[in-house]
Amino acid sequence: MELTRRNAIIVGAGAFVVAGLPIRAMAAASEDAIAAFTGGAEVGAGDIKLTAPEIAENGNTVPIEVASDTATEIMVLATGNPTPGVATFKFGKLAASRSASTRIRLAGTQDVVAIAKLEDGSFVKASSTVKVTIGGCGG
Numbered sequence: 699m700e701l702t703r704r705n706a707i708i709v710g711a712g713a714f715v716v717a718g719l720p721i722r723a724m725a726a727a728s729e730d731a732i733a734a735f736t737g738g739a740e741v742g743a744g745d746i747k748l749t750a751p752e753i754a755e756n757g758n759t760v761p762i763e764v765a766s767d768t769a770t771e772i773m774v775l776a777t778g779n780p781t782p783g784v785a786t787f788k789f790g791k792l793a794a795s796r797s798a799s800t801r802i803r804l805a806g807t808q809d810v811v812a813i814a815k816l817e818d819g820s821f822v823k824a825s826s827t828v829k830v831t832i833g834g835c836g837g
Contacts, residue, residue, distance in 0.1 A: 728775055728782040728811070735773050735786075735813060741821045746772070746814040748824040757804040757830040765797035766822075769814040772798065778808025804830050 732741070749763040764772050764787065774784040787798040802810070811825045 728777040731773075731775060731783050732811075732813060735771075735815075736821045739819075739821055741813060741823045743824070744820075744822040745769070745816060746812055746822045746824045748810065748812040748826050750810050750826040750828050752827075753829045753831065754804065756832050757806065758832075759801045760804050760810075760828060760830070761799065761801050762810060763797065763799040764812045764814075764824075765795075766814045766816070767796060768816045768818075769796050770817055771815040772796075773813045774802070775811045775813075776802060776804055776808060777811060779803070779805045784810075804828060806830050 745768050746764065746766045749765075751760065754760040762774065764774060766772060769789060771786060771788050773786045775782045776784050784802050785798075785800060789796045804810075807827070807829045809825050809827050811823065813821055813823045815821055
């Protein structure tokens, strides 16, 4: 096969499309997890706070914290990980504090999303983009 400009463009475009397929699959997995958690209800903004670093030097241990005054459950997702579900925290009626902190593993630069189910049955969302300089999930 002779490598012409046209063939190089076709091969490059094909590689670009193939490289983008896993990202779309991971985004679909995140959307499916959100739909399962919310039961298809609309997610708004409000009483939830997600604290995550802007830049993580190591994707193996990224500290995050979630908090809400009226949450009964908080789900945390890492949208770019092969398995986006990170944790779900459940709080009882007598919980003194409705917050949690942990360290998570991120495969690369991506969004971390927290969705809270509030006492009234509504859902709110917060997200933060974390830039990872060294990969965590096999990177």
